[in-house]
Amino acid sequence: MIQTDRLTKRYGSLTAVNALNLRVRPGEIYGLLGPKGAGKTTTLLMLLGILPPTSGSIRLFGLPLTPGNYFAIKRRVGAVGERQHHYDDMTAREYLRFFADLYAVEHADERIHSLMEAIHLSDFLNVRAHDYSHSMKHKLAFVRALLPDPELLILDEPAFGLAPHDIRQVRQLVQAQNRAGNTVLISSHALSEVERIAHRVGIVHHGRLLSEDTLAGLDARLTSGQHIDLELANPCPDLPQALARLPFVQAVDSPQGGGDRRFTAHLTGETDLRAELSQAVTAQGGIIVAMQPQEAGQAEAVITITEQDIPRLAGQEKEREAA
């Protein structure tokens, strides 16, 4: 469905997307995860033909994204951006009719009504879209994207600023779209209600695809090893560097507001290494008052890889590629 080959986008000396090889299969929900500035939005804009790539190629529906295929491709794609912008002089009905007109949607009024009803906005069809609340605008953008019943739905940060109830509604819409056999590409910087529906996930950092797996596979890989929270009675600023030199320690980081007294140590393997860790901390002059192993869930796992363990994950991928 989506195939990119060494897709690259450079802005001067900055490389936003770096030789990205992305494969999204027909009928799947694919999550593109990564921290802010990883190059996800730039990738989506290139897939939508809005930004021209510096190098590399894009194929959608098996067709190269070239001027000759532009309309044939774009008529089959719906997209929702991170931030919503609506014309200030149009009601929601007029706005949706305008886009239905662009997509040449048949029986537009029925389609608009049924979609607006699905997200409980049918009573607001004659209200100016500009006067909608943030979540209503977001849902209206979903309706706009779903108008042509797109074979490919591209969503950029779909849960951005939405309340849990709204996220559920959006998730149901996306799932319904996927059940109908359509493909969904979701980009996000954090795992949330909507991202949980992804069949496969790709991790992007500094414009590169570092890892690609199912959510379960990713979870299993990321939660392997141990993560131990340490709390000390005395400040110990040199502890992270000292612990990082130990062979069984992958990384040590300090949570926000933890000062020099709270740390998280990421250990390799499943063996209980708390005694060795305790000994090493004491050797550095630290007095441990609490030592608690973390039980990472999926949400925590993805936040961990996107914010902290990117280099480690990249190393694993290189080993895999070499194997």
Added chain:
Amino acid sequence: MNRLDTWRFRWRLARAVQRRGLRAAIYRIGPYATLSAAIALAAAVLRNHVKSAQDSGFVVLSNPLVTPLFGAAILCSVYLAVASTRTICREREQGTLEVLFYGPMDTVAYLLGKYLTHMSVYSLMVAVYLTALVLYALVTNLCFDPTLLWVSLLSAATTSAVVMLGILLSALNRSVRSATFALLAVVLALLGMQLGYDYAPSLASDLARGHPNPPLSLRTVYTWLNQTVDWLSPFAYLESGIEALLRGSSAEYWLMMVLSWLYTAIAFGLALWTMRRRGVR
């Protein structure tokens, strides 16, 4: 999609953009205020003619309605220049331009749609002020001859160039403010050249008093300003075309018509190139 289908679809998109733009324009005060000013200006000019005839008992005017029509066309063109200069950068500023391109929109269809929007507004304006001129002709018993229709046709061509120049400026700029300043700069530059054109002969003769021969460089500048204004300003095309029409020089009239459409095509090409380079964000 083959090439014909692509263009059919593109035309459909352009028409959708045009319908949306026209609907938005109808609910704005600008076109009505401009039309009112144009009709009032026409009335003032005609009143002046009639008053001259009353006072002197005799006045010779070959086409008394041409001047009011020229004034109205210029006023409407200026309004459309301002409106078209704001059109793309306003959407870019609001973020609606990017959203539009999430859908099956391309730059050619978008620019064509914007152009058609402003030309439709101009067509409606022409229809209204021509009707007003017919009424004035009936009231004053002045002749409404076919020359006025030819002037209207030429004014549509020159307005097309003005609109496309506005769209080009809009595509070049990221904000409404910078686009407005750009338009102002263009207008001031043309005005400056026009003033240079008007004052160069007297300046040259002043300078020539102390010299046996007028400075050659000044004469060159004078000629250059004259030619530049004639080539760059669509309003100069309208003026020259009307003069040609009144002189009975149809070849020059049609030359101005062709030049106006050529101007439009070049500005369209430049706007297209600029938008593709700048993107929609």
